[in-house]
Amino acid sequence: MSNKNSHLSNYFHRNGRALGSIGYFILLMVIFFIGAPEAWIRPNLHQSVFVMMPTLIFLTIPLVFLVASGEIDLSFASTYAVAAYVFALLVKNGVDPGICFVLGILTGAAIGALVGTLIVVFRLSSLVASLGMLFLLRGVILLLTNSRSITIMEVENHWIYPLLVGNFYGFPMQIFWAALFVIFCYYFFNKHVFGIHIQHVGDNTVSAEQMGINVNAVKIKAFMFVGVGAAIGGIFTTMITYTFFPTQGFGYLLLALAAVFVGGTPYWGGLGTIIGAVFGVGIIAYMEIGIIAIGWSGEWRQFFNGLIILLALLGHRLHGERVR
Amino acid sequence: MENIIELNKVTKRFGGITALNKASLKVTRGEVVGLIGDNGAGKSTLIKTLVGVYSPDEGEILIRGNKITNWNALKARESGIETVFQDRALTPQQSIVKNIFMGKELRYPFGFIKEKEQIYEANRLIREIGFTSKLINAESPVGNLSGGERQGVAIARAIYNNAELIVLDEPTNNLSLNETQKVFDFVLNVKKSNRSVLFIGHNIYHVYDISDRFVVLDRGEVVHQLNKNDVSTPEELMKIMRETIKIH
Numbered sequence: 129m130s131n132k133n134s135h136l137s138n139y140f141h142r143n144g145r146a147l148g149s150i151g152y153f154i155l156l157m158v159i160f161f162i163g164a165p166e167a168w169i170r171p172n173l174h175q176s177v178f179v180m181m182p183t184l185i186f187l188t189i190p191l192v193f194l195v196a197s198g199e200i201d202l203s204f205a206s207t208y209a210v211a212a213y214v215f216a217l218l219v220k221n222g223v224d225p226g227i228c229f230v231l232g233i234l235t236g237a238a239i240g241a242l243v244g245t246l247i248v249v250f251r252l253s254s255l256v257a258s259l260g261m262l263f264l265l266r267g268v269i270l271l272l273t274n275s276r277s278i279t280i281m282e283v284e285n286h287w288i289y290p291l292l293v294g295n296f297y298g299f300p301m302q303i304f305w306a307a308l309f310v311i312f313c314y315y316f317f318n319k320h321v322f323g324i325h326i327q328h329v330g331d332n333t334v335s336a337e338q339m340g341i342n343v344n345a346v347k348i349k350a351f352m353f354v355g356v357g358a359a360i361g362g363i364f365t366t367m368i369t370y371t372f373f374p375t376q377g378f379g380y381l382l383l384a385l386a387a388v389f390v391g392g393t394p395y396w397g398g399l400g401t402i403i404g405a406v407f408g409v410g411i412i413a414y415m416e417i418g419i420i421a422i423g424w425s426g427e428w429r430q431f432f433n434g435l436i437i438l439l440a441l442l443g444h445r446l447h448g449e450r451v452r
Numbered sequence: 453m454e455n456i457i458e459l460n461k462v463t464k465r466f467g468g469i470t471a472l473n474k475a476s477l478k479v480t481r482g483e484v485v486g487l488i489g490d491n492g493a494g495k496s497t498l499i500k501t502l503v504g505v506y507s508p509d510e511g512e513i514l515i516r517g518n519k520i521t522n523w524n525a526l527k528a529r530e531s532g533i534e535t536v537f538q539d540r541a542l543t544p545q546q547s548i549v550k551n552i553f554m555g556k557e558l559r560y561p562f563g564f565i566k567e568k569e570q571i572y573e574a575n576r577l578i579r580e581i582g583f584t585s586k587l588i589n590a591e592s593p594v595g596n597l598s599g600g601e602r603q604g605v606a607i608a609r610a611i612y613n614n615a616e617l618i619v620l621d622e623p624t625n626n627l628s629l630n631e632t633q634k635v636f637d638f639v640l641n642v643k644k645s646n647r648s649v650l651f652i653g654h655n656i657y658h659v660y661d662i663s664d665r666f667v668v669l670d671r672g673e674v675v676h677q678l679n680k681n682d683v684s685t686p687e688e689l690m691k692i693m694r695e696t697i698k699i700h
Contacts, residue, residue: 331544331546
């Protein structure tokens with residue numbers, strides 16, 4: 129009996145936060161369904177959510193890694209645009225879109241490495257330093273583009289378009305890529321040395337260092353991963369709309385951060401949940417679209433976004449405070 | 453009995469201060485040596501020299517009878533000397549198994565972790581050193597453990613790292629009686645497995661209870677090496693300590 133108890137308690141220690149956010153998601157669905165059953169059974173509402181979710185997933189999941197390592201990054205919302213800009217500019221100049229895609233991702237990784245190195249080497253506050261980077265990078269984009277967008281219709285005729293963002297039996301391809309990304313990240317976070325070291329570093333930096341983990345390298349890699357995620361999100365969105373906007377990505381800044389915490393990853397480091405974050409993304413995406421779909425005015429959206437974040441945080445308190 | 457490590461007239465100076473003065477100490481296989489001394493007696497310098505953080509200015513270090521030159525932390529670990537420092541270097545929100553394998557995970561190619569093997573090995577290790585509660589297994593979070601049990605996780609990790617000599621730096625500090633007893637049980641199990649322990653503490657009663665031999669340090673010198681048979685009570689040990697320190 130006691131053995132069963134210990135397994136059960138270990139199970140909840142590992143999965144309680146993910147289960148919590150699944151619970152909130154279901155609750156939200158039920159509320160929406162009761163509130164507006166007609167809107168709810170219309171497939172186009174769910175389709176719009178499915179269009180929004182992949183981008184948010186590419187942004188949110190890598191943030192779980194970074195927050196679990198004890199850091200935070202705001203600059204990803206601008207990295208998103210820089211990587212998309214590199215992609216769009218190169219495509220416009222006749223470079224093969226496949227190569228542009230790879231170069232865009234590398235741009236994201238490089239920016240992540242730069243932000244991470246700045247923060248880790250100079251021991252800056254990641255919140256403030258990445259806020260600075262957020263503005264700086266956005267400024268660079270606006271200056272380089274003169275605030276003008278770039279249209280890349282030519283990408284549609286390249287094999288990369290149907291592969292990445294095409295249509296597969298009525299479903300947008302990016303859903304499958306996002307799903308693959310989630311599965312990969314789940315194993316990367318829970319079963320791979322990288323994820324495990326991130327959790328040790330975020331939990332107790334000194335202990336991790338004493339046991340031979342290269343703390344700085346782990347953190348910089350986590351920043352790079354956030355950069356890569358942002359780049360994927362930015363490039364996908366640019367391809368879907370055939371257009372690069374100099375302001376793109378800004379709207380995702382707070383939504384992606386909210387999804388991390390609503391998803392059950394605590395702010396203090398050492399813990400994180402990929403599955404929870406997916407449902408966090410689901411909650412945020414349905415809030416964004418659902419409010420309008422059930423016929424309420426857009427003014428309510430921010431209000432409910434705020435409410436759900438606070439309620440989710442209060443709910444996740446049930447999993448206890450930080451153990452030291 | 454084989455000497456795991458032998459420090460022979462080791463001197464360590466910092467600037468003009470002699471922190472260790474011709475200190476000699478040996479630890480043989482399967483024994484628990486208690487290192488005692490007042491604050492500033494040189495315990496910390498002696499431990500750090502032993503585990504290779506400091507290399508001695510004079511004197512020699514022998515591992516299983518062989519003289520080792522250019523002594524450093526890596527050589528100490530390769531020689532099977534593991535230290536459990538006071539803060540135990542644990543990550544409390546992670547499981548016991550993750551803590552035991554921290555930084556030395558068993559890996560498949562591409563860095564994926566052999567989770568099942570790790571859990572099996574961690575369960576074996578914690579049972580070996582004396583975890584008996586059925587409520588605790590390899591996947592329990594370290595944060596749910598008591599202070600003594602956390603010490604046990606750190607000791608289990610040292611054993612996993614092939615330690616032959618485990619240096620415990622004040623392992624019973626801030627622990628209740630009950631918890632102290634747990635740490636003693638862990639230490640006795642380490643001894644039973646034919647490994648050695650160097651037990652550092654300033655609670656003479658704790659050191660007396662658990663050690664086979666005592667090394668008394670004062671102002672950087674080893675002033676006494678006593679066997680358990682030489683002293684019949686902790687009070688007697690304390691008296692000897694006080695007197696030598698006074699004369700010295």
